Amino acid sequence: MAPSSLFAVGLVLAFCYLTSFTASADIVETSFHVKNLTANRLCQEQVIMAVNGSLPGPTLRVKEGDTVIVHVFNKSPYNLTIHWHGVFQRLTQWADGPEFVTQCPIRPGGNYTYRFNLTGQEGTLWWHAHSQWLRATVHGALIIRPRDGQKYPFVKPFLEDTIMLGEWWNADPNDVENAALATGAAPVNADAYTVNGWPGDTYNFCPSNKTYRLDVVPGQTYLVRIINAALNTQFFFKIANHNFTVVAVDAAYTNPFQTDVVLVGPGQTTDVLLTANQSPGLYYMAASPYDSGIGIPFNANITTGILAYQNTTQTTPTLPVMPAFNDTPTAFTFSTNLTALVTSRFWSPVPRTVDENMFITFGLGLSACGSNQTCGGIFQQRMAASMNNNSFVLPTRMSLLEAYFRNVSGVYTTDFPDQPPMVFDYTNVSNSFNQSLLMTPKVTSLKKIKFNSTVQIVLQNTALVSVENHPMHLHGFNFYVLAQGFGNYDPINDTRKFNFVNPQERNTLGVPTGGWAVIRFRADNPGVWFIHCHLEVHLPWGLGTAFLVENGGTPESTLPPPPADFPQC
Ligand code: C2O
Numbered sequence: 001m002a003p004s005s006l007f008a009v010g011l012v013l014a015f016c017y018l019t020s021f022t023a024s025a026d027i028v029e030t031s032f033h034v035k036n037l038t039a040n041r042l043c044q045e046q047v048i049m050a051v052n053g054s055l056p057g058p059t060l061r062v063k064e065g066d067t068v069i070v071h072v073f074n075k076s077p078y079n080l081t082i083h084w085h086g087v088f089q090r091l092t093q094w095a096d097g098p099e100f101v102t103q104c105p106i107r108p109g110g111n112y113t114y115r116f117n118l119t120g121q122e123g124t125l126w127w128h129a130h131s132q133w134l135r136a137t138v139h140g141a142l143i144i145r146p147r148d149g150q151k152y153p154f155v156k157p158f159l160e161d162t163i164m165l166g167e168w169w170n171a172d173p174n175d176v177e178n179a180a181l182a183t184g185a186a187p188v189n190a191d192a193y194t195v196n197g198w199p200g201d202t203y204n205f206c207p208s209n210k211t212y213r214l215d216v217v218p219g220q221t222y223l224v225r226i227i228n229a230a231l232n233t234q235f236f237f238k239i240a241n242h243n244f245t246v247v248a249v250d251a252a253y254t255n256p257f258q259t260d261v262v263l264v265g266p267g268q269t270t271d272v273l274l275t276a277n278q279s280p281g282l283y284y285m286a287a288s289p290y291d292s293g294i295g296i297p298f299n300a301n302i303t304t305g306i307l308a309y310q311n312t313t314q315t316t317p318t319l320p321v322m323p324a325f326n327d328t329p330t331a332f333t334f335s336t337n338l339t340a341l342v343t344s345r346f347w348s349p350v351p352r353t354v355d356e357n358m359f360i361t362f363g364l365g366l367s368a369c370g371s372n373q374t375c376g377g378i379f380q381q382r383m384a385a386s387m388n389n390n391s392f393v394l395p396t397r398m399s400l401l402e403a404y405f406r407n408v409s410g411v412y413t414t415d416f417p418d419q420p421p422m423v424f425d426y427t428n429v430s431n432s433f434n435q436s437l438l439m440t441p442k443v444t445s446l447k448k449i450k451f452n453s454t455v456q457i458v459l460q461n462t463a464l465v466s467v468e469n470h471p472m473h474l475h476g477f478n479f480y481v482l483a484q485g486f487g488n489y490d491p492i493n494d495t496r497k498f499n500f501v502n503p504q505e506r507n508t509l510g511v512p513t514g515g516w517a518v519i520r521f522r523a524d525n526p527g528v529w530f531i532h533c534h535l536e537v538h539l540p541w542g543l544g545t546a547f548l549v550e551n552g553g554t555p556e557s558t559l560p561p562p563p564a565d566f567p568q569c
Contacts, residue, residue: 024148025065025119030058032082034129034138035075040208041168042192042199048137048172049076049129055197056164056229057127057140063147064122070114072106076134078174079105082114083130084142085267086251086507088476092116093401093527094562096475099131100394101530101546102401104569112567118144120346123251124225124269126164133173133536139164139229144251153344154247154256154273158220163212163305165237165264165287166194167230177540184367184375184382186296187537193233193287193303200304201284201317212305214285216276223247226262226270231536233298234265234469234510235287236330238320239307242283244272246338252478252505253341261323263290263334265471267508267534280309282317291325292513293468294429300325331469332512336484338504350480350500351522355453359489361420362387362472362511362533362543364465365440378465379435384541385533386440388420391542392532393442397569400446400546401528405559416447416545420460427487427514429463438464440542447545449523451552456482456520458489459511467514470538476529476549478505479521486515494518508534523549526559 037050051057062068074080083097095114096102106112122144129138141162146152167190169176180187192199196212203209216222224244226237238261246257248271262270288302306317323330340347367384369375377383384391395403395411403411424437431437449455461467481504483497498518511517532544551558 025067026063027067027069028060028062029069030060031071031073032057033073033075034080042170043204043206043208044170046170049078049134050137051140055137056166057138059141059143059162060127061143061145062118063145064150065119065147067115067117071111072114073111074106074108077108078134079107079131080129080134081105081131082127084114084116084125084127086121086125087116087118088121088525089116089527090525091556091560093559094566097130098475098530100396100399101528103399104567105131106567110567112565113563121251122146122346123248123253124227124271125251126227126229126269128229133177133231135229135536136167136169136173136231141225141227143225153253153341155221157223157273158217160223160225161214162225162227163285164196164227164229165235165303166197167233168192168194168199173231181540184369184377186383189297189299190233193230193299193301195285195287195303195305202302202304213308214305215308215310217310218276218280221273221275224272224274226264226272228264228266228268230266232266234263234290234471236290236323237262237264237285237287238322239274239285240283240318240320241278242274242307244274247271247273249338249504250478250506250508252346253344254504255339255341255502257337259334261330261334263331263510265508265510265534266536267471267473268506276309280312281314282309282312283307284317284319286320286322288322289325290327290331290469292328292331293466296466296468298325328513331510335510339499339502340505342502350503350520351454352500353454354456354520356449356455358418358455358457359420359460360387360457361389361426361460361462362470363462363468365391366438367391367440367442378433384440385538385543387543387545388417389440390416390443390445390545391440392544393444393542395444402562404528404548405562412444412446414446414448414548416445425488426460426462427467429467432463432465442542445545446528446548448548448550451523451526451550451557453523454520455523456518458516458518460489460516461511461514463514469510469513470543471508471510471534472531473508473534474521474529474531476525476527477521478507479519480505481509482518482520484512484515484517486512489516523547525549526551526557
C-alpha cells in the first residue's frame with residue numbers, strides 16, 4: 001500500500017470518528033445470510049435465493065447520518081454482490097456492489113462486509129443483488145428517516161408502510177437469464193407480479209397464496225414508500241378511490257404532487273402520503289405493467305394488495321381502474337410533473353455551467369451470432385443493447401474500479417464517445433429493423449471525467465428494434481432532470497425547456513419512449529460509476545457504460561484503497 005493511501009485511510013477514520021460525536025449518528029450493523037429458501041407461490045414450490053429467509057429481504061431502517069455495516073455471507077450456490085441502490089458511497093466506493101464494476105463477486109461460501117454512511121440522503125432507497133438475475137428475490141428496503149432533531153418536510157404521518165413491487169418466476173431467475181443468453185433470444189416473462197412478495201387475489205387461489213394487507217385507521221395519514229424491485233416491468237400503481245400526494249422520489253424530496261396514479265420503474269422509489277378518507281371499506285391496491293415497447297411480449301396481469309379500514313364489514317374489495325398498458329400520456333404526465341422541494345436542507349442549486357456535454361443514443365440492437373452457432377434473436381443474431389452504439393461488456397478478471405485503482409491495463413478503455421457514431425433519424429420507427437443500424441460492437445469502454453466537472457447528458461432513445469421507456473440508473477450520484485420530451489432532441493428549441501429552478505433529482509429516470517431526457521450532475525465523487533438501464537433484461541445485452549471520475553487532489557476527494565476483505569476474482 002502506498003504511503004499516500006495510508007494517509008487517506010487515516011483521514012477517513014478521523015472523519016467518521018468526528019461525525020459520530022457531533023451529529024448523534026448511530027452505527028447500524030447487521031448480517032445478511034443469503035441462501036436457499038423454498039417458497040410457495042402460484043400454487044407450487046420453488047427454491048429461491050433469499051436473505052435471512054424472507055422475501056422481500058430485511059428492511060434496513062436508519063437515520064440520516066448513520067453508518068451502515070452489513071456482513072454478507074454467501075451461502076448460495078451463485079456468485080453474489082449486494083448494491084445499495086441510490087447510496088452515494090462517498091469514500092466507500094468499494095461498497096457500491098455492481099459485479100465486475102466495483103468488485104469481484106463474493107463466491108459461494110465467501111463473505112464481504114459492506115460499510116457506508118448515509119449523510120445528505122433521506123427517504124426511501126433499497127438494496128438488491130447486482131449479479132446475474134439474483135435481485136429478483138434478493139432485495140429489500142433501505143429507509144432513511146430524519147436524524148434526531150429534524151423532521152419530515154410534510155405533515156407527520158400516523159404510520160408508515162413499505163410496498164415493494166416485484167416479479168415472480170416459476171423457475172430460478174438465473175436459469176431464465178442463462179437460457180436466453182445461450183441463444184441470444186429474449187428471456188421469458190415473469191409468471192406473476194407481486195406486492196411485498198405475494199401475487200395476490202387476481203391469481204389462482206390456493207391456500208398457500210397470500211395477499212398483502214395494509215390496515216388503516218379512518219382519517220389517518222400514512223407515509224407509503226413504493227419501491228419497484230421488479231426486474232423488467234414498469235408499474236402503474238393505484239389504490240381504488242384514493243388519491244396520493246407524492247412527497248419524495250429516489251430519496252429526494254419533491255413538492256407535494258397530487259395524483260391518483262404513480263408510475264414507478266425498476267430501481268425507482270416513490271414516497272406518497274395516503275389519507276384514509278374514504279368510506280370505511282376494503283380497497284385493492286394494484287400494480288399493472290406500463291409496457292411502452294412496440295410488439296415486445298409482456299405479461300398483462302395485475303397484482304393486488306388490500307387497503308383495509310379498521311372494523312369494515314365489506315368482504316369484496318373494490319378494484320381500481322388501471323391505465324392501459326401503453327398509456328404513455330399518463331406515464332409522461334406523472335414523470336414530468338415532479339419538481340424538487342428546494343427548501344429541503346439537502347437541496348443544492350443546479351450548476352449553470354457545463355464541462356462535459358454528452359449526447360447519448362441508447363436502445364436495443366443486435367450483436368453477431370458467431371460462426372457455427374444458432375441464435376434466437378432477430379435476423380438470427382443475438383439480442384443486444386447499447387449506448388452510443390457501444391454494447392457494454394463487463395470484465396471477468398478484475399473489477400473496473402480495482403483495475404483503475406491498481407493501474408492495470410487491458411481491462412477497459414476510456415474512449416466512450418460523447419456523440420453517437422452516426423447521425424440518423426433516431427426515433428423514426430421505419431428504422432427499427434434497418435440492418436445497417438442494428439449491429440453493435442461489444443466493448444468495455446468508459447468515459448473519463450475530471451473531478452468536480454459538471455456533466456450534462458442528453459439521453460436519446462432510439463427506435464432500433466423498438467422504442468421503449470428505459471429506466472436509466474446512475475450509481476454514485478443523484479442527477480437533476482432538466483427536461484424531457486418525445487422524438488429527436490432539438491438542441492435549439494428544447495434547451496429553452498430546461499428547468500433550472502426546481503428540477504426533480506433522481507438516481508433512476510424512465511426516459512420517455514421514443515424520446516429524450518436531459519440530465520445534469522456534478523462529478524464530485526471519485527470512482528467508477530455504472531450508468532445502465534435498470535430493466536435487467538437489457539443489462540447483459542449491453543445497455544450501460546461507466547464514468548471514471550478522477551481524484552480531486554485532496555484526501556476527501558481521493559479514492560481510498562479497498563478494504564482488507566475485498567473479494568478477489
Ligand atoms: Cu439498482 Cu446498478 O442498480
